[in-house]
Amino acid sequence: MQPLTEVVSRTVVLRERNIDTDQIIPARFLTTTQRKGLGRHAFNDWRSLADGSPDPEFPFNRAENIGARILVAGRNFGCGSSREHAPWALTDLGLRAVISAQIADIFRSNSLKNGLLPIVLDEAIVDELLEKPGVELRIDVARRTVTLPDGRQVQFPLDAFAQTCLLEGVDQLGYLLKQDRAISQFEQRRQHQEFRHAS
Amino acid sequence: MTSQPKSLFDKLWDAHVVTPETEGAPAILYVDLHLIHEVTSPQAFAELDARGLPVRRPERTKGTLDHSTPTLPADAHGQLPYVNDEARAQVDTLRANCTRFGVELFDYGSPQRGIVHVTGPELGLTQPGQTIVCGDSHTATHGAFGALAFGIGTSEVGHVLATQCLLQRKARTLAITIDGELAPGVGAKDLILHVIGVIGVNGGTGHVIEYRGSAIRSLSMEQRMTVCNMSIEAGARAGLIAPDQVTFDYLRGRPRAPQGEAFDAAVESWKALRTDEGARFDREVRIDASQIQPTVTWGTHPGQVVAVSAHVPGGNDADEAKARDYMGWDAGAAVAGRAVDVVFVGSCTNSRLSDLREAASVLRGRRVHPRVRMLVVPGSEQVKREAEHEGIDRIVRDAGAEWREPGCSMCIAMNGDLVGAGQLAVSTSNRNFEGRQGKGARTVLASPATAAACAVAGEITDPRPYLTTQPAPQPSAQLETV
Numbered sequence: 001m002q003p004l005t006e007v008v009s010r011t012v013v014l015r016e017r018n019i020d021t022d023q024i025i026p027a028r029f030l031t032t033t034q035r036k037g038l039g040r041h042a043f044n045d046w047r048s049l050a051d052g053s054p055d056p057e058f059p060f061n062r063a064e065n066i067g068a069r070i071l072v073a074g075r076n077f078g079c080g081s082s083r084e085h086a087p088w089a090l091t092d093l094g095l096r097a098v099i100s101a102q103i104a105d106i107f108r109s110n111s112l113k114n115g116l117l118p119i120v121l122d123e124a125i126v127d128e129l130l131e132k133p134g135v136e137l138r139i140d141v142a143r144r145t146v147t148l149p150d151g152r153q154v155q156f157p158l159d160a161f162a163q164t165c166l167l168e169g170v171d172q173l174g175y176l177l178k179q180d181r182a183i184s185q186f187e188q189r190r191q192h193q194e195f196r197h198a199s
Numbered sequence: 200m201t202s203q204p205k206s207l208f209d210k211l212w213d214a215h216v217v218t219p220e221t222e223g224a225p226a227i228l229y230v231d232l233h234l235i236h237e238v239t240s241p242q243a244f245a246e247l248d249a250r251g252l253p254v255r256r257p258e259r260t261k262g263t264l265d266h267s268t269p270t271l272p273a274d275a276h277g278q279l280p281y282v283n284d285e286a287r288a289q290v291d292t293l294r295a296n297c298t299r300f301g302v303e304l305f306d307y308g309s310p311q312r313g314i315v316h317v318t319g320p321e322l323g324l325t326q327p328g329q330t331i332v333c334g335d336s337h338t339a340t341h342g343a344f345g346a347l348a349f350g351i352g353t354s355e356v357g358h359v360l361a362t363q364c365l366l367q368r369k370a371r372t373l374a375i376t377i378d379g380e381l382a383p384g385v386g387a388k389d390l391i392l393h394v395i396g397v398i399g400v401n402g403g404t405g406h407v408i409e410y411r412g413s414a415i416r417s418l419s420m421e422q423r424m425t426v427c428n429m430s431i432e433a434g435a436r437a438g439l440i441a442p443d444q445v446t447f448d449y450l451r452g453r454p455r456a457p458q459g460e461a462f463d464a465a466v467e468s469w470k471a472l473r474t475d476e477g478a479r480f481d482r483e484v485r486i487d488a489s490q491i492q493p494t495v496t497w498g499t500h501p502g503q504v505v506a507v508s509a510h511v512p513g514g515n516d517a518d519e520a521k522a523r524d525y526m527g528w529d530a531g532a533a534v535a536g537r538a539v540d541v542v543f544v545g546s547c548t549n550s551r552l553s554d555l556r557e558a559a560s561v562l563r564g565r566r567v568h569p570r571v572r573m574l575v576v577p578g579s580e581q582v583k584r585e586a587e588h589e590g591i592d593r594i595v596r597d598a599g600a601e602w603r604e605p606g607c608s609m610c611i612a613m614n615g616d617l618v619g620a621g622q623l624a625v626s627t628s629n630r631n632f633e634g635r636q637g638k639g640a641r642t643v644l645a646s647p648a649t650a651a652a653c654a655v656a657g658e659i660t661d662p663r664p665y666l667t668t669q670p671a672p673q674p675s676a677q678l679e680t681v
Contacts, residue, residue: 017518018400018500022632027613029269031285031291032243045634074518076401079434079500082336083239085350102401105370105436106336110352132564159368161224172354173246176362179227180217183255183364186217186229 003169005141007096009069012059013133019073020080021107025089027081029139038085039092059133060093069096070137072129076100078107078118087111097139099146101126112162113172119146119156141166204475204576207441208372208407211347211472215330217364222290231329232346233359234315235302237267237293238613239334243357244296254300256363261324262297262304264290265314265413267614269604270576279307282615300360312358313579313605316340318548320424321581323453327442327469332359337547337629338437339430343423344450345442345472347407350431371481373398373406373435374474377414379488384663386557387422387626388549388646390414391429392494392504398484400502403435406481409474410440413490418450421553428548429629432501441473493661496631496644497534498522503631505534507649507661525633526641527623535659540622542573542600542654543636544647546610549627550578552585554647558627559591560667561651562598568657573600574616576608625653 029041031079047058054061065074077100078086084132087110090098097117117139121129124150129135138147145153164170205213212228220226235243240262247254254260273279281287297304305312311322316337319325325341329349332338334356341348354601355365375394385454395402408430410423418426423440430438449465450456457465482650492506499522505511512519513531528537544550544558555577567573575595577583583605586592592602609616610628612635620639627650631642643659652662 016521018502020500020630020632021634022630026634026638027611029280030238030613031283033245033285033289034384035242045638053271076404076434079400080336080431080630082334082338082350082352084242084334084354095322104401104434105404106350106431110354113352113354159225160222161366164223172366173250173358173361176227176358176364176366177252179362182218182227183229183362187363190229193397 001113001115001169001171003166004096004117004166007069007117007139008136009096010065010134010136011072011099011129012065012068013130014059014071014073015130017074018076018079021078021083021086022080024078025083030083030085035088036092038089039094042089042093046171054080064134066092069094070099070139071095071097072099072126072133074100074130075102075123075126077103078111079104082106082110084110084114087114087116091116099129103152112165115166117141117166121146121154121156125154204478205481206372206474206478207345207409207439207472208347208370208491208599209478211328211330214328215347220368222320222442225368227364228330228367230332230359230365231259231364232317232319232324232331233333233363234333234338235260235262235293235356236265236333236335237314239353240296240356241289241292242353243334243360244300246357247300247360252361254302254360255354257301259363260360261303261319262293262302263312263315263318264293264306265605266607268606269614270606270608270616272604274295280615282613286614288575310580310584313581314547314550316424316428317550317578317582320344320406320420321579323450323456326450326456326465327446327472332365336431337428338546339435340424340428342427342430343420343438344446345439345469347437347439349436370407370436371405373403373408374480374483375408375410375486376412376483377410377488378412379414380417381414381491384648384666385491385493385588386646386648387418387425389491390488391426392496392501392644393491394486395429395433395501395632396434396494396504397486400432400500401434403430403433406435408433408435408438409480410438410465411474415440415523416443416568419553420445421551424549424551432629433457436668442469443533444578485643493649493663495534495625495647495649495659496642497528499525499631499633501629501631501644507534507645507659509534527621535661537659539568539571539621539625539653541618542567542650543576543624543626543628544572544611544650545574545576545578546626546628547578547607548629549647550582552582554627555582555586555591556589557647558651559594561648561655561662562600565598565655567599568655570657571595571654573598573654574603574609575600576603577605579605598655610638610641618642625659
């Protein structure tokens with residue numbers, strides 16, 4: 001994973017609450033065996049009009065939002081399925097951070113493994129950002145701050161381990177593999193407990 | 200010696216900690232049983248290949264085919280009607296990965312194949328006290344046995360394949376105590392839909408739920424699975440029910456459960472898997488079971504629920520207005536009486552034998568309304584065999600519904616089993632998100648009894664009259680009781 005220290009970008013706004021992973025990437029695009037290329041299907045069913053043509057009003061279809069790296073969304077973003085295709089689709093669109101008043105557990109966990117920073121801020125701050133699409137924000141991962149357009153800095157919670165992984169590009173599987181001795185010891189401790197699955 | 204009283208979750212967690220969490224690092228948690236399917240595993244195996252890694256404990260991972268598989272049988276040339284070549288390639292990829300890495304796969308032709316959360320329990324792979332994970336958010340289902348079971352992403356599927364472990368922060372705990380008796384005609388699906396309506400679609404976020412109380416104790420294992428299955432619909436990664444005699448009776452004799460004396464010894468250890476007196480939960484919610492009515496969703500997330508006899512909300516809330524608009528409701532409209540186009544009985548929530556019996560008890564001797572297309576999709580090959588042995592397939596077909604091969608089918612709608620744009624489906628599945636069952640499809644979540652009653656009525660209706668009265672035999676209907 002590439003290190004992520006800072007995100008400076010204008011925001012794209014989706015005001016809806018409870019945006020679920022079926023909206024982020026509909027299930028019919030999950031037949032892929034690849035991680036890449038899902039961005040073109042992100043929010044697929046919200047992007048087009050009834051006749052199939054692109055909806056010019058949908059935020060990700062608007063020219064000024066191309067290349068934006070920060071999504072601001074209504075409360076409980078990413079609820080629903082465990083599909084990691086959701087953060088894959090968003091990072092494929094170029095996003096590096098999602099800001100919401102609440103972010104669903106599995107989506108948050110999946111995002112952190114893909115260099116997509118899930119940021120939970122107070123509802124009042126998020127509401128301000130939802131009202132004003134396109135403002136420029138600066139996110140500092142080391143200081144865990146978001147700098148708002150008026151210069152205010154607000155803190156966001158970020159697990160210390162997740163922060164280190166982002167800042168240093170730590171590969172979590174590599175970290176786990178280094179714990180092999182502890183895992184083997186655990187397995188030996190439990191060896192007397194019969195493994196109950198018939199072979 | 201005094202020890203701090205522990206919750207069931209604490210006990211499950213503590214028993215699987217390889218290294219405890221610190222401020223700087225999450226715990227390393229050992230995984231007893233890893234279930235995989237074709238959709239969320241290919242990129243994980245690719246990661247192992249890229250690093251030249253083996254599967255650490257192949258005997259602890261079991262694979263099945265369910266999500267993108269057709270529910271229509273193979274043609275005369277033995278070709279399965281996949282929705283596209285990519286879906287076929289995904290199945291082939293899992294088959295090849297399981298062969299190369301030494302993982303057992305419940306493939307086509309295996310009598311054990313089925314939806315991952317139906318197969319694990321019915322084989323007795325799922326057992327109390329285990330940690331169970333799968334790249335699927337409805338892994339919470341297995342919590343019905345007193346196992347810590349939760350959904351993971353594909354990167355984590357790779358972590359488990361390579362190390363049999365996950366990096367985890369300990370969740371908070373939420374006790375949901377449901378006392379009292381469910382009214383006749385009200386079941387586990389109504390109960391969990393009601394619970395999600397009470398605590399909200401994000402009410403369990405950051406928590407592991409333990410379902411407790413006399414109403415939970417009185418549920419069968421299959422009903423308990425329905426309850427735990429939808430924990431994620433309230434935002435909770437895992438839901439738990441402490442094992443008891445109902446659990447032990449269900450597991451005894453299952454092929455992958457311990458046998459004979461080993462089973463009795465296991466039961467003795469499983470009896471300790473309960474929350475100690477005085478253990479603290481981070482949050483507690485109490486619900487009176489006797490107040491629960493047959494319940495359905497009206498909106499576009501599983502927290503937007505209503506009694507089937509009641510009305511959709513009429514307020515000005517923007518999200519509710521958007522949901523009403525998508526679903527085609529007028530503000531304050533009565534739920535009952537809305538015309539139905541499609542009825543789906545199936546999914547990891549409600550495709551077990553008792554669910555199919557419940558639907559069949561409504562369909563027996565009746566006909567599906569002419570405007571309704573109804574699919575009944577058993578959760579596994581075993582459920583299908585048992586249902587056919589009882590004649591449920593005949594009842595379904597005689598009523599004019601389709602009887603299909605096992606799989607996830609119209610719940611996730613990625614195999615070609617679709618609801619059309621603008622159509623209204625009453626579905627026993629778990630998600631009513633926009634487009635979940637097909638682009639533009641409208642989903643009403645319901646119990647198997649309600650779904651079957653809606654199929655017969657051709658409109659949303661209270662199932663109870665259909666459960667208490669049996670129609671007179673009609674000349675066209677064969678009352679089959681094998």
